[in-house]
Amino acid sequence: MAVRYGLLAAGLFRRRVAIAADLLALGGHGEAAAEELNNTFSSMSPAKVTPIQCNIRNEDEVEALVKSTLSLYGNIDFLVNGGGGQFASPSEAIRGKGCNAVIDANLTGTFYCCKAVYNAWMKEHGGVIVNITVALRNGFSGMHSEAARAAVNNPTKTLALEWGLVFSETAVANYGEQGTMMWLKIIPQIPAKRSAVPEEISPAVCFVLSPAASCITGITLAVDGGQSLYSSPLEIPDHNRWLSPREGKNSEMLRKLLSGKFKPKL
Numbered sequence: 039m040a041v042r043y044g045l046l047a048a049g050l051f052r053r054r055v056a057i058a059a060d061l062l063a064l065g066g067h068g069e070a071a072a073e074e075l076n077n078t079f080s081s082m083s084p085a086k087v088t089p090i091q092c093n094i095r096n097e098d099e100v101e102a103l104v105k106s107t108l109s110l111y112g113n114i115d116f117l118v119n120g121g122g123g124q125f126a127s128p129s130e131a132i133r134g135k136g137c138n139a140v141i142d143a144n145l146t147g148t149f150y151c152c153k154a155v156y157n158a159w160m161k162e163h164g165g166v167i168v169n170i171t172v173a174l175r176n177g178f179s180g181m182h183s184e185a186a187r188a189a190v191n192n193p194t195k196t197l198a199l200e201w202g203l204v205f206s207e208t209a210v211a212n213y214g215e216q217g218t219m220m221w222l223k224i225i226p227q228i229p230a231k232r233s234a235v236p237e238e239i240s241p242a243v244c245f246v247l248s249p250a251a252s253c254i255t256g257i258t259l260a261v262d263g264g265q266s267l268y269s270s271p272l273e274i275p276d277h278n279r280w281l282s283p284r285e286g287k288n289s290e291m292l293r294k295l296l297s298g299k300f301k302p303k304l
C-alpha cells in the first residue's frame with residue numbers, strides 16, 4: 039500500500055488491522071513519521087511502515103517510489119492519495135507559478151501516483167484507489183486549491199471506468215492550522231456544528247478499501263458533517279457589482295424590502 043504521509047495517513051496506518059494491510063510504504067518526507075508509527079505497532083504484529091522519499095510533483099520520482107514499493111513488498115493492494123495542500127491567498131493575488139505549484143501537488147501528483155500504480159501493478163492484479171481532497175461543493179476558498187481538488191473529481195470517475203478498479207474520492211472537511219480561522223467562522227454553518235477529525239476520515243477510507251465496498255466505485259464520499267449539503271465556507275462581502283434589475287413595480291418592491299422600511303404582515 040503506497041500512501042503519502044499526513045495526519046490522515048497516520049490514522050489509516052493505525053487502522054491497519056481493519057484493512058488487513060501489514061506492509062506499507064510512505065512517500066513525502068516521512069522518516070520521523072514512519073518511526074513514530076512503527077513504535078506504535080506491537081512487537082507481535084508483522085506491520086511495518088517504510089518511508090520512501092518522493093516528490094509526487096515529479097513523475098520519475100513517483101515511478102521510482104512504486105518500483106521500490108514493489109521490490110520491497112511484491113504487491114500494492116491499495117493506493118491512498120492523501121498528500122496535498124495550498125498556500126492561503128485571496129484569488130486575485132495568486133500568481134501563475136503558485137497556481138501551477140498547487141495544481142501539480144494536488145491534481146497532477148495524484149494522477150502520477152494513480153497511473154504509476156496502475157501500470158506497474160493494478161492493471162494486471164486489480165486494486166483499490168482512494169483520492170483524498172477537500173469538501174468544496176458550493177465554492178471553497180482560494181481558486182488554486184479548489185481548481186485542483188475539484189479537478190480530481192471527474193478523473194476519479196473516468197479512471198474507475200477506464201481501469202475497472204474500485205475508485206473513490208473522499209472529500210474532507212476537518213481542521214488544520216491553515217484552516218483554523220476559517221473553520222471557526224463556518225462551524226455554526228455546519229449541520230453537525232463541528233468539523234470532522236482525522237479519526238473520522240480514516241474509517242471512511244478503510245470502508246472503501248475493504249471488501250464491504252466491493253461493489254462500489256467512482257463515488258465521492260463527503261466526510262464533512264453535512265457542510266457541503268448546506269453552506270459554503272466563502273463569505274460574500276458587501277458590494278454593488280451586480281446589475282440592477284429592470285425598473286418597474288417589482289424592482290421598487292425589492293428596494294423597499296431591502297431598505298428595511300417595509301413592514302411585513304406576517
Ligand SMILES: CCCCCCCCC/C=C/C(=O)SCCNC(=O)CCNC(=O)[C@H](O)C(C)(C)COP(=O)(O)OP(=O)(O)OC[C@H]1O[C@@H](n2cnc3c(N)ncnc32)[C@H](O)[C@@H]1OP(=O)(O)O
Nearest residue numbers: 123124125126127133135136139140143179180214216217
Ligand atoms: C486560500 C485557501 C486557504 C485556506 C485553506 C483552508 C483549507 C483547510 C483545509 C485544508 C487543509 C490542508 O490542506 S492541510 C495540508 C497543509 N499543508 C499545506 O498546505 C502545505 C502545502 N504546501 C505545498 O504543498 C507547497 O508549499 C506548495 C504550495 C505547493 C508550493 O510549493 P513550493 O514550496 O515547492 O514552491 P514552488 O513550486 O517553488 O512555487 C512557489 C510559488 O508558489 C507561490 N506561493 C507559495 N507560497 C505562497 C504564499 N504563502 N503566498 C503567495 N504565494 C505563494 C508563489 O508564486 C511562489 O513563487 P515565487 O514567488 O517565485 O517564490
Ligand SMILES: NC(=O)C1=CN([C@@H]2O[C@H](COP(=O)(O)OP(=O)(O)OC[C@H]3O[C@@H](n4cnc5c(N)ncnc54)[C@H](OP(=O)(O)O)[C@@H]3O)[C@@H](O)[C@H]2O)C=CC1
Nearest residue numbers: 043044045046066067093094120121122123210212213214
Ligand atoms: N487537515 C485538514 O484540515 C484538511 C486536509 N485536507 C486534505 O486531506 C489530505 C491529507 O491532509 P492531512 O493529512 O491533514 O495533511 P498533512 O499536511 O498532514 O499531510 C499532507 C502530506 O502531503 C505531503 N505532500 C505535500 N506535497 C507533497 C509532494 N509534492 N510530494 C510528496 N508529498 C507531499 C506532505 O508531505 P511532507 O510532510 O513530507 O512534506 C504531507 O505529509 C490533503 O490533501 C489535505 O489537503 C482536506 C480538508 C481538510
